[in-house]
Amino acid sequence: MFEFFMAGGISMYPTTLFGFLLVACSILFLFRPEPRYLASLLGLGATTGAAGMLGFCLGLMNSLRYLHLVPPAEQLQIAALGCEESLHPLVLALVLLLIAGLFVSIGAVRAMGLFRAPAS
Template sequence: MFEFFVAGGVAMYPTLLFGFLLVACSILFLFRPEPRYLSSLVGLGATTGAAGMLGFCLGLMNSLRYLHLVPPAEQFQIAALGCEESLHPLVLALVLLVIAGTFVSIGAVRAMGLFRAPAS
């Protein structure tokens, strides 16, 4: 996991920060499913996704910027490696969004009352 994080570069830090806040807010919503938390969840979810996408775009730009300096026989391998490393912030953002989405979905189901004990 550490190699995954390091390979993603500096763009992993804002993605992790916003994603951590998103997961923390989604856990809060899981235990207290109140509508007032939804705006924070939407904002943090969008920011986490945007940070991951920005990291991907910046990584791809930097990978392709110096591709002309590589010998033609190795350009495809270097471009493929650069694309793979550039995807790490986006993958981190998507993983955090899935985790948070799961917590929010469970909290929403709890808020609807589907898991309450039957009245006797």
């Protein structure tokens, strides 16, 4: 996991920060499913996704910027490795969005009362 994080570069830090804030807010919504938390969930979710996409774009730009300095026989391999490492912030953002989405979904089901025992 540490190697995954380090391979993603500097853009992993804002993605992690916004993603952990999103997961914390979704856990709060899980235990207190109140509508007032939905705006912050939406904002943090969009920010986490945007941070992951920005990290991907910046990584891809930096990988392709110096590709002309690589010998032509190795350019395809280096470009593929650069694209793979550039995807790490996006993958992290998607994983954190998935975890938060599960917590929010469970909180929404709890708010609808589907987990309550039938009245006797």
